[in-house]
Amino acid sequence: MSQAAPAGALPALLGKPYRYLRLEWTSELALLRVRMSVRPIQCYSLAGLAEMQSVLDQLLAHPGLARHLVFSSDVSGVFNFGGDLALFVLLVRARDRESLCMYGRRCVDLVWGMERAAAHGLHTIALVQGDTLGGGLESVLPFHHVIFERSAQGGFPEVLFNLFPGMGAWQFTVRRAGMVVANEMILSGRLYSADELQRRGLVDTVVDDGQGDAAVDQIVRSVEPRWRGTVAALRAQRDAMPVTRESLLATVEQWADAALALTDRDLRLMERLARAQARKVGGADEGAVEEIKRIELDTAWGEEREMASAWGALA
Numbered sequence: 001m002s003q004a005a006p007a008g009a010l011p012a013l014l015g016k017p018y019r020y021l022r023l024e025w026t027s028e029l030a031l032l033r034v035r036m037s038v039r040p041i042q043c044y045s046l047a048g049l050a051e052m053q054s055v056l057d058q059l060l061a062h063p064g065l066a067r068h069l070v071f072s073s074d075v076s077g078v079f080n081f082g083g084d085l086a087l088f089v090l091l092v093r094a095r096d097r098e099s100l101c102m103y104g105r106r107c108v109d110l111v112w113g114m115e116r117a118a119a120h121g122l123h124t125i126a127l128v129q130g131d132t133l134g135g136g137l138e139s140v141l142p143f144h145h146v147i148f149e150r151s152a153q154g155g156f157p158e159v160l161f162n163l164f165p166g167m168g169a170w171q172f173t174v175r176r177a178g179m180v181v182a183n184e185m186i187l188s189g190r191l192y193s194a195d196e197l198q199r200r201g202l203v204d205t206v207v208d209d210g211q212g213d214a215a216v217d218q219i220v221r222s223v224e225p226r227w228r229g230t231v232a233a234l235r236a237q238r239d240a241m242p243v244t245r246e247s248l249l250a251t252v253e254q255w256a257d258a259a260l261a262l263t264d265r266d267l268r269l270m271e272r273l274a275r276a277q278a279r280k281v282g283g284a285d286e287g288a289v290e291e292i293k294r295i296e297l298d299t300a301w302g303e304e305r306e307m308a309s310a311w312g313a314l315a
Helices: 009-015 046-061 085-093 097-115 135-140 157-161 169-177 179-188 194-199 212-240 245-260 264-281 286-314
Strands: 021-026 031-036 068-073 077-080 123-128 130-133 145-149 153-155 191-193 205-207
Touching: 009 021, 009 046, 021 046, 031 046, 046 097, 046 286, 068 077, 068 212, 077 135, 085 097, 085 245, 085 264, 085 286, 097 135, 097 245, 097 286, 123 135, 123 212, 130 135, 135 153, 135 169, 145 194, 145 212, 153 194, 157 179, 157 264, 169 179, 169 245, 191 194, 194 205, 205 212
Parallel strands: 031 068, 068 123, 077 130, 123 145, 130 153, 145 205
Antiparallel strands: 021 031, 153 191
């Protein structure tokens, strides 16, 4: 954990061109701020996931490169709408289970990296300043500290179209809040205010609107003098109530099967929600969404083939 990162690692990380992320570096605190903005819908698209994973991989590969990681949104009023509904509809209609599972694995890779951050000397904070639904809420649960501004709300609405959040919501909600709260939230599909989420144990800190950045600064500065002890304790905390990567991947398989069982009515509802999300973000023409998803899917499968070839060459 005390190993020094290569001298060129930080410039390489900060100098890379990102389409969906904006990175800010505070050298005094070794603090990396990552702000995400995905168009036409602020969700975990395959392309957005790839950029996030690239940043996380660099941080985990070089312990000491950063001591604190803060993740937030660059879209006003929206933290993250979660799963890529437009892509899901496309894949379900094509009966493409393999691609559904590939998408799920990409999400698991991201939350698993966040889950193991302390083991690599990284203290993490999620700042939510707008709506966060399904996979958006799911994704912040492995963070060490979750901050919500007071007007933000979150929930797991997937059951409303006969699906469930399949990339860690059960495991991480149960660990943070217990099975009773997990059942209530995941099976009801309702949205919860920031204060309600804090009372249930999913949110650590609630602050007034506009005070989120100040809260981040206060937390980081309070941790910084005892950073080594904090990350060591957080690592032990995760080991005390472990979530395994195998359990996350097994849930993805169940999620893919549930997705393929969706009816035409369910898919039409998902399409309506995706269009509403695009309107809220003010993104590209809705008619372009499906084509964007096809391009992202082709790119992701190309990356999968490249990785498989690389592993084959090493074998």
